[in-house]
Amino acid sequence: MSDSPPLSALIGAALLAAGRPVSAGDLASVLGLPEEAARRxxxxxxxxxKKAELGFQVEAVAGGYRFVVPPALASHLTPLLAPPPLPPLSSAALEVLAVIAYRQPVTRAEIEAMRGGSASTVVTLQERELVKVVGRADSVGQPLLYGTTERFLLDFGLTSLADLPPLDDTGFAHLLRS
Structure with missing residues (x-):
């Protein structure tokens, strides 16, 4: 098959065209290789x-691969980047996000019980696509269950939830306000 494109061209085209992290399994399918060979x-x-210093690189994130700008170059591109970044999450929103990330799936009532306060920032986290409704609890009223999204993994640079730092003996105490 002399008219087949080189594997590197297919990999680059797949990562560029997808616009999202592409799993090794999806790349294996495109390349016609076993998954481990596709990873290699x-x-x-x-x-x-990386060696060619072309201004972009491959990053493993959210269970797949994507093109990114090397951090050393990002500051030089600020005028081209839009839209402006969202304001940082409030400490309350970060607390709610931490509870969801570690305890998912979790109900709003469980979040409020752990925090000792409102979980109203769930709405903000949903708007930012960091959390989503993942189902309903099998309890009275069947409350909504919340979990994190692929966007959460992307924004926090995690490959999977297994990359979250472990909780110590104090549980969530060090993550929550005192």
């Missing part, structure tokens, strides 16, 4: 990009 090809491709 992506790693080799990533190394070649």
């Amino acid at each position: 090809e992506v790693e080799a491709f990533s190394a070649r990009l």
Whole structure:
């Protein structure tokens, strides 16, 4: 098959065209390779990009691979980047997000019980696509269950929830306001 494009061209095209992290399984399907071989090809491709200093690189995040600008170059591109960043999350929103991330799926009542206060920032977290409704609890009233999204993984630079730092013996105490 002499008319087949090189694997590196297919990898680059797939990462560019997808506009989201592409899993090793999806790349394996595109490349016609076993998943582990596709991973090795992506790693080799990533190394070649890094060495060539082309202004972008491959990042493993959210269970897949995507193109990113190297952090050292990002500050030089600020005038081109839009829209302006959202204001940082409030400490209350970060507390609610931490509870959801570690305890998911979790109801609003459970979040409020853990925090000792309102979980009204769930709405803000949903608007920012950091959390979503993942189902309903099998309890009276069938309250909504919340969990994190792929956007949460992307924004916090996590490959999976397993990358969250472990909780110590104090549980959530160090994550919550005193």
